[in-house]
Amino acid sequence: MSDKNRCVVTGLGLICALGDNVEECWENAVNGISGIRDVTVINTDGCYAKKGAVNDTPDGDLSEENYDRSSLLCIKAAGEALKDAKISPESESGIGVIIGNCVGGAASIDSYYRAVKERGEENVSKEEILKMPASAIANNVSVHYGLKGVTANIVNACAAGTISLSYACDLIRSGEAEVFLAGGSDAFTSLAFAGFHALHALDERPCSPFNRSSGITLGEGAGMLVIESYEHAVQRGARIYCEILGSGVSSDAHHITAPRPDGQGQMSAIRRAVADSGLKPQDIDYINAHGTGTAKNDEAEFLSLHTLFDCSDKLSVSSTKSMTGHCLGAAGSIEAVFTVKALENGIIPPTAGYTVEEKAALEEKAGKIDFVPNESRRKELSYAMSNSFAFGGNNASIIFSREHREIPARESDSPVYITGLGIVSSAADGSDSVKASLTAEDYKTHDIKMAFYRKLDRFSQLQLVSGVRALADAGFKADETNENDIGIIIGTSDGPMTEIVNFQKNVIDHGTNGGSAFSFPNTVYNAAGGYFSIFAGIKGYNVTVANGAQSGLQSVCYAHSVIRSKEESVMVAAGTDENTDVTEYLYGRYGVRTADLPYSEGKGFVLGEGSVSVVLESEEYANKHNSPKYAQIVSWGMAHSPKEYSDQRVDGDTLKKAIGDACKRAGLFLEQISFISGFGCGIKEIDQGELEVYRELFGVNKPLLSVKAATGDARAASASMALAQAAKVLHGDGDIVGKWYQITENGARESEAAEGEYALAVSCGAGGSCSAVIIKRV
Template structure:
């Protein structure tokens, strides 16, 4: 089926940087050629000649109370501010329009600010309330969507310096599926000590303001935020919206070359530019201007220049410039801030200059628009960004709609052809499934002991906070009369992967570069590829990868943060790139030569389902023939587990049999670790190559409840999950009564159990008492990001065997009108519905169809 791609236009913008607090100020600062890179008072304390582009001006927070502001970190506050401006500019009021508006946020260092006082050994500044509200990587999207009233589903992109460009691409692709006519895309990035120290220690920083492509090489770090309201063109015209430009196409790629350095041949950058033009049905001759990444470092500027020469035969005639000499390198928000700069200046035929330009460096011989604006009409332009790990992004845009020809794609059906898993139950998916069907009893959990020093640190935090009336009220409202100190003495355990020797299972494995979480991910990926009969030879660009993260490489982060003191100038450079959320994807891409579309999502629990839904879109739209999707987790430190418990019902247990999901006798959840991966591909492609097909992904739905600050609003949470279910059924074109099995992923907390049960009641009505309902989390523990993927693997095995395994341990179920499976059930399963939710209220529903 041939489909014409929807045109996606920009109907609202928001901005914050060192040189402006809104879009109007930003335009004037650009025209005035204002450079916001200055000596940093904050970082001169530690670093010699420290320069930065910092947001120092006083800011206001529209519609937020002082209490709310105090609980939020700058990543969320800035995202809210620019998002609010974009929605206002786009005249998108609260109500039906925002209810169906999605949110995609790109950020590199989210969830950091609340713990900076601990990192800097300034305990008196630590706020438990801020840690609870804003202390997780995934909290930013949940906070902003709730405050702005956006309920069309959200994702958090964590691909370091390409995060906001990547987020724009996901927003663009989501509009193509028809579920969202509007998507708010945000990039937000405050500068924190760990980030500054990492770049400084790598000798990437310039001691004076950066001068891309000229003079002494080096980058200047910056901070800020930007927002774009993306909207389907006809929808925008119908409601009379002002249109500021069009996002014509988008692509990503991966170098699969090195953890920090770009491929000196520029192959990944070449690939991403060509792919973006291919998606737009245009050629190099159609590009009138390129806004480059242009960090100012020797490696970036040389490789980027080489890549453009390879792609554009007429490159000497095309002006190219870097906006980073204005506001520095804004890391996660760089791409979106730079694209907004283009939309503000190009309509007036003003081509942005590269400021601070002096003597060009060797091999940098293009028209970099040195120091002064150039006059010229630009119909279509290109925006490029690159990141650690070789993540490459390219957006093609125009200042007026319909400057490009209509583009088309053949709509594909999407199949699962490969699966892999690593859990406490088994180091391979097959061994895990064999143990489950053999009903082998689970061994005891690995004991988790809160060390005396950590216990005292925790008590010290609580004692310090008890002098703060606001925090006392917060603790009382959340935990009532519960004795928190007694909770610290509770015995607990985790489902830990033990006895694993990766060297015996992997062809290419470098233990010097592999941390625990990356090892889990790589093992699951290689299993999925072997299962699918897929070997990467010279065709790595045809295989992409989307990984979902919850807490990411925690052990590496911990080691890196510990190295900051006593001297942050001597931080461990080897740990810095490995502490980023996309480090797992980087390691796996390099190990297996995966060079196609590449994104890391950090949306929290069930982030793997977010990866699956986006991978599905890339295949459905013919952008990639094959994708690896999934997630990986390593067990948290004891301190992190107890801090998480304080924020989620204080339920921890040391007996695996206490993990009773959908039970009236719930006693607690059990953390887990491991990975779950799927290889999905174009169904016709799979059939043509004779691949075994586990199941078809027939449709999915996504919605968020906007209840981050009101988790007790159960009707809204149920409504959100119901909306996701209805979307999945509609896309799969099946009726509720055709569903043969429902599999949830609740962690067993009564409120999360109630959301899944309530949504099934609403979506299926009287039929809900007849459809078998399962959940297998208690087998392997709550493997946060990949729990939905692991359950999908079990469900596809059920389709194959015709036998539904019971929910382990639960006997006294919490609902009598739901068909919970308590005994093995012989049943043919043709259509199965997978449910999942994040801790921030994002809800997923995925419909699987048997191909038997």
């Protein structure tokens, strides 16, 4: 592997119940000091469990902005990591930000609806709504530090923090940036506590992983790492903690909350990470385990560890959740910080909380593996692993190395094709809100039984139907021969906001002990991907990205990278967002739900919904299976401008960079683009900003396709739809969803349909991220 593909850790930041910084947290961890106490930040009246691991720092002392606590914790840890890396945002403004998260702005959802109930809507600022989405977190960090690199929020519940580190490395290796702030953040919320309480998954005592295994203890915090290319780190004279060798991501395809009892999904992620790192299982010296403290999770992980590592005589394993609690989307990155510190210092933090009798019982079942009970170990370490497993059956593993090691080549230049499309969409009808039609026949067509789909929330139902339609269109059916060759990337702006809000309102009305065990699993953003993988039998890569309306295109960029890095041969890239009474209220309250159509100089947009899934296949795989080809994905570009989530204007330079990067990667001149599939929605500032960039780059008269003119604004689904319809145009299909325009000196006018060889699909979202994808006729 060339030096430019090497990824190193140069800065660490941490805040959790063990302390406000890395050294304080590390000192407490190695001494086995627990941060678990009785919970006082939420009302636990009537709850059987009352323990939690909360950091006492008030919001205002974390950062001065009026953001959700998840963002504030992240900003605090990010600042420490940047300072530790001795890297200045002023001189390195191209730093990207990738954040893992589980519950998003749940604390703000709680405070907003409590305030509305107590004081009335008219006395609560509508700006509080912008604190709710997980999409805002990475952007808020970028705004605080003025960072202009690519951003994303990985929302794969408890595996999110680990996947964020993996994705940052992938982007560095693909040349997208030299430096990333990557990690995870989650606040302690009544939503999470009520949900796990309803599942009866909380421990009455401090959690005891690999020991009593009688439940979890929730925590909060943020862990952030500065990850950069080795070349960049050496060039600026950075102190290097360690190298990140490789990672693995997989899906159980088993159950929405429980792990596979045989541990096969977990072992798949671990095997992928080991192979990606050019190692063997016996090379690993230390594993910071997922170790939640629930019986099913601990049993599956215990089995996985013994199955894969009983060949080793030197492995140590510990769960720092025994001291930090389970910090959900931040867990993986917090544990990654501890793993890096263990490598640096040659000290393994313990699994706390064993009695003398429990230690004796552990020795009997541990075999060769040292689970480090109660007291830290001094040990020479070369390779260390951190594992995270999550709701939805998502698994992630990452490996850190103290020394450089040559690893297998990753990147392939093989072409990637669109081979299947699955579309569920609303249709604009002159009103300010439209919904997609899902009927019993839609489920019956794909043999989706009522016993399965009745468990799903609206967001997951939309994704499931579009996903299976796309697979059917591509002629792909997962079985034991290919179930690990296919993965999923889902992009969303708002995720399952309806389920989240309704769950939270129920807690507000009935108390923390009144949460619904039925609906809680559907409040995590990655539930839709989990249900889809379970039904379709997909056991490969599975990630959900929340980054505003452009997430549907960012998912395609991400999926393309996964194939080109040879992690999978087939990917389903999707954009999904729902429209319900909850979203109608939120967008209406914010004042942007109107009947205005794109390029009409309006004040809002028609609120729509949908899910659009696009199947991508490597050329080798597509040819081998004689898959249909709509178009070739030639290249993509992503860019970001740090601006407040409330700022609706399109940043022209950011959009131009995304388009320019895509053209540069493709080796194309701008004039070779035949038409654009755009993102104008009806808001004058957005539409004018978009058209100004097109005029500057392409001149006037360039054909422009608007899917939102036909479907309403379905946020991430519209971004995916823009690409899907462009692919259908290049393929020569006649049933195009959208309206054609021609760019003029002052706006855009309706025109005849276009055709050509190359199409450009573009989207920008709240918070300043833009994605551009170029496809070619085949």
